Amino acid sequence: MQAAAEKNMPRNFDFAAVEPRLYDWWQAQGWFKPECAAADAEPYVISMPPPNVTGSLHIGHALFTALEDLMIRYERMRGKAALWLPGTDHAGIATQLQVEKMLRDEGTSREAVGYEEFLHRTWQWKEEQGGTITRQLRRLGASCDWDRERFTLDDGLSNAVIEAFITLWEQGLVYRGPRLVNWSPGLQTAVSDLEVESTEEEVTLYYFRYPVAGGGYLPVATTRPETILGDAAVAVHPDDERYRHLIGARATVPILGREIPVIGDDYVDMEFGAGALKVTPGHDFNDYELGRKHGLERLNILNKDASMNSNAGPYEGLDRYDCRQRLWTDMGAAGLTIKTEPYVTRIPRSQRGGEVVEPMMSTQWYVRIQPLADKAIAAVREGQVKIVPDRFEKVYFHWLENIQDWCISRQLWWGHRIPAWYREKDGDPQGEIYVGREAPAGDGWAMEQDVLDTWFSSGLWPFSTLGWPEDRDDLARYYPTQMMETGHDILFFWVARMIMMGLWFTDKPPFHTVYLHGLVRAEGGAKFSKTLGNAIDPLTVVDELGADPLRFTLITSGTPGNDCHLDETRLDHSFRFVNKIWQMTAFINMNVDGALALGLPPSGELDLPSRWILSRLNRLIGNVQYLFDIHQYGEAGNQILAFMWDEFAPFYLEISKGALYEGDEAQQTATRRALVHLQDCCLRLLHPFMPFLTEEAWRYIPHEGEALIIADWPTADVDAIDDDVEGRMAAYLELVREIRNTRAEFKVDPGRRIRAIARAGAATEGLAENEQILKRLCNVEALELLPLEAEDPPNAANVVVGDMSIYLPLEGMIDIAAERQRLTDDLAKIGAQLARTEKMLGNKKFVERARADVVQRERVRLADLQAARAQIEERIAGLSG
RNA sequence: GGGCGUUUAGCUCAAUUGGCAGAGCAUCCGGUUUACACCCGGAAGGUUAUAAGUUCGAGUCUUAUAGCGCCCACCA
Numbered sequence: 001m002q003a004a005a006e007k008n009m010p011r012n013f014d015f016a017a018v019e020p021r022l023y024d025w026w027q028a029q030g031w032f033k034p035e036c037a038a039a040d041a042e043p044y045v046i047s048m049p050p051p052n053v054t055g056s057l058h059i060g061h062a063l064f065t066a067l068e069d070l071m072i073r074y075e076r077m078r079g080k081a082a083l084w085l086p087g088t089d090h091a092g093i094a095t096q097l098q099v100e101k102m103l104r105d106e107g108t109s110r111e112a113v114g115y116e117e118f119l120h121r122t123w124q125w126k127e128e129q130g131g132t133i134t135r136q137l138r139r140l141g142a143s144c145d146w147d148r149e150r151f152t153l154d155d156g157l158s159n160a161v162i163e164a165f166i167t168l169w170e171q172g173l174v175y176r177g178p179r180l181v182n183w184s185p186g187l188q189t190a191v192s193d194l195e196v197e198s199t200e201e202e203v204t205l206y207y208f209r210y211p212v213a214g215g216g217y218l219p220v221a222t223t224r225p226e227t228i229l230g231d232a233a234v235a236v237h238p239d240d241e242r243y244r245h246l247i248g249a250r251a252t253v254p255i256l257g258r259e260i261p262v263i264g265d266d267y268v269d270m271e272f273g274a275g276a277l278k279v280t281p282g283h284d285f286n287d288y289e290l291g292r293k294h295g296l297e298r299l300n301i302l303n304k305d306a307s308m309n310s311n312a313g314p315y316e317g318l319d320r321y322d323c324r325q326r327l328w329t330d331m332g333a334a335g336l337t338i339k340t341e342p343y344v345t346r347i348p349r350s351q352r353g354g355e356v357v358e359p360m361m362s363t364q365w366y367v368r369i370q371p372l373a374d375k376a377i378a379a380v381r382e383g384q385v386k387i388v389p390d391r392f393e394k395v396y397f398h399w400l401e402n403i404q405d406w407c408i409s410r411q412l413w414w415g416h417r418i419p420a421w422y423r424e425k426d427g428d429p430q431g432e433i434y435v436g437r438e439a440p441a442g443d444g445w446a447m448e449q450d451v452l453d454t455w456f457s458s459g460l461w462p463f464s465t466l467g468w469p470e471d472r473d474d475l476a477r478y479y480p481t482q483m484m485e486t487g488h489d490i491l492f493f494w495v496a497r498m499i500m501m502g503l504w505f506t507d508k509p510p511f512h513t514v515y516l517h518g519l520v521r522a523e524g525g526a527k528f529s530k531t532l533g534n535a536i537d538p539l540t541v542v543d544e545l546g547a548d549p550l551r552f553t554l555i556t557s558g559t560p561g562n563d564c565h566l567d568e569t570r571l572d573h574s575f576r577f578v579n580k581i582w583q584m585t586a587f588i589n590m591n592v593d594g595a596l597a598l599g600l601p602p603s604g605e606l607d608l609p610s611r612w613i614l615s616r617l618n619r620l621i622g623n624v625q626y627l628f629d630i631h632q633y634g635e636a637g638n639q640i641l642a643f644m645w646d647e648f649a650p651f652y653l654e655i656s657k658g659a660l661y662e663g664d665e666a667q668q669t670a671t672r673r674a675l676v677h678l679q680d681c682c683l684r685l686l687h688p689f690m691p692f693l694t695e696e697a698w699r700y701i702p703h704e705g706e707a708l709i710i711a712d713w714p715t716a717d718v719d720a721i722d723d724d725v726e727g728r729m730a731a732y733l734e735l736v737r738e739i740r741n742t743r744a745e746f747k748v749d750p751g752r753r754i755r756a757i758a759r760a761g762a763a764t765e766g767l768a769e770n771e772q773i774l775k776r777l778c779n780v781e782a783l784e785l786l787p788l789e790a791e792d793p794p795n796a797a798n799v800v801v802g803d804m805s806i807y808l809p810l811e812g813m814i815d816i817a818a819e820r821q822r823l824t825d826d827l828a829k830i831g832a833q834l835a836r837t838e839k840m841l842g843n844k845k846f847v848e849r850a851r852a853d854v855v856q857r858e859r860v861r862l863a864d865l866q867a868a869r870a871q872i873e874e875r876i877a878g879l880s881g
Numbered sequence: 882g883g884g885c886g887u888u889u890a891g892c893u894c895a896a897u898u899g900g901c902a903g904a905g906c907a908u909c910c911g912g913u914u915u916a917c918a919c920c921c922g923g924a925a926g927g928u929u930a931u932a933a934g935u936u937c938g939a940g941u942c943u944u945a946u947a948g949c950g951c952c953c954a955c956c957a
Contacts, residue, residue: 222957273956279957284955286955345956395884398952489952491952492953567905573905582919583916583917584916586916590916591916623897638904649916737923740922741923750914779914843938845938847937850900854900857900
């Protein structure tokens, strides 16, 4: 098999020109599509976590793109029908907020333009902005099947959402009703528990008196005095000797004068605050439960914008915080206040706007989630779905085992409108409810205004994108998917819900493996944010360094599940690695011609360095395979880099110049074939990390096949792994290091060629055959052999590795005293190592119980160290004489 | 209040079933060697947070303590 390589390789990798050219070529050839694999190929599918349709690429997107594209390219090279299905999310709240801001800037508002116009403007905004993020993903090299791109609000997915909703309704798992919800006053919508984030804040704890009928009062403390207006009871602990006699008495709500009962419940903590508890079932989740238990009224005192409503009496119309002040002042005037004190507590805020969320009574749609959760728990428990790293399984179980019904309705305009209709009955405008695809027959039906939580449609993503519930072809071939790669921050929001809904609607887990990555953080662990100004913009990096260094850095900076701290110097290093690979390719390119036969020559025709580097290569391939199998992609990347930069380039490639420039034709050919094979394997291994560079470089070495993107993934040739060869070579390289050290110590001009003399004998025989190693790596002229009985060369430094002893005649540079000192220092080092090894081998238990190869290794080490010590001692004695 | 993660060189991080603690950046010394100065050679830098334990052997496993971080939870 012969293959030509492109000639005239450019001096540097011009990523800016190459990236778009290769991307368009790959895509035009259909290589991003699973159909490019064999017809019977096993599918490998990743549903891309859909970014917000109007979003713009940030470093988190870059991380998931790098990881998922790596997985996809790897599986594609392994011959799988690899499908990476891209798409975007309509992102209800986020997008609506963007459009509302736009309207505000125009001096108008959502309410002013009205429902139809607002939706029109939002779609327009989506059309304008919608392509941005997917264009940016392409710049990173994302090899998605763009023909299958989906959007959560497109017709097919909307159909899936309606189907899912109606099915749940028919199964009795969707219900509508008044409940206490987390209400976002600014957005004027309900939000789910998950969308509320509590942060510790310094607030005021207000102590006051609750007058009790018949005289006296109960002291109560609260952080939200305005909720006094909605109190339905005052509770004390039944064992509280101070107050238990008041249970059953009537208390009077301050200012309003409303009468409420004093109740007893052991929920009350006697030690806390004032000892008695005000109960506001309409505005507090605990009190809601308490109220249910005691049959208390759920009074709502707030309007939708969190101003006070008519139940607040004289305070009607005030904002809740103004009311808090005014009420407290009025209570003070009435002699009902006791004191205030600073207090730290957790304040619930909306994950979106950051505003304080108010628990409020509201009629919403819910999913009865327990049956779905049970299946989702079982699927992970039974191993049908595996979470990497597995510690997140515990978090997953804990959440699902304590899950609350899911509030799925949102009072937004942008989203999937709930397929429900109402008709007036008995004076209630929503007295009759119908759920279905179309409005029912008859007059007077009005469609539900609310839309569904964005995560409802996202939960269907892995199968809705493949055509569910229609068009079963793709669904049959590519579902369930294999990999769900996403951030651990949306384990509950998204992953758990996909598993629940996937199992419920398709009876299959939507994916087999969940790989969770962490957050990308700045140096020192700070969160990346635009306001802090520490954000690394991935597109700027791509402009300046190319996509490959960014991808490589992101992948090699982290481990699964852990946040990674992105260090900008690593970007730089990756960029230089790209150049390194390019230069290695250039060297090979200029040393081979198109007539070279591909593949390796028989092992017998290969010299020791070639057999060594091929052994190392195959060990690397095996390691990389292992690391990919356990999803340790970062470590795999680092090992490939280390192999190329620390072994292949500085040693083998340098040594190969001997054979290439001075060898006979057979040696030249064997070396060329080895070089090409090595570089070919490295480029294949690196392709999933750095697709552009590797594809382009591959063109310049002889290769077989149309493109690297569809080339085969390397497999380790275990027969090529040779411990003996590696051991011998390691000793020679140790010798190289010693000679280089010695040269540096004696300040020998690096350009100066020096002589190297070894005493003849078995120890040096192999070395003499491989004198190219010393010639190329430490600039010696040749290895001269000294007869056994000859005297030591005068004025020579001596380096010793194992049983090999080399003299470096450095006339005029050697100071006998200095040389003796150097050798004595060496001897001390060897002595220390020897002591350690002797101690280990002297330990009977070690010899008996340690693994055989470990013991053997120590024995070899012992022999080498003893030999070296003998050589050096002899040499020191010689110097003295 | 529970749960999880983390603590390794000055900084950012690795270390595959327990087997001589490694990189990058920064520092110091020396180099225009015909693939690469986007480079090459050399050096220095660690009681692996602390304390016990298991083991022939612990960065790795167990327990406790401390710092940092995250998640979950109804003390007003």
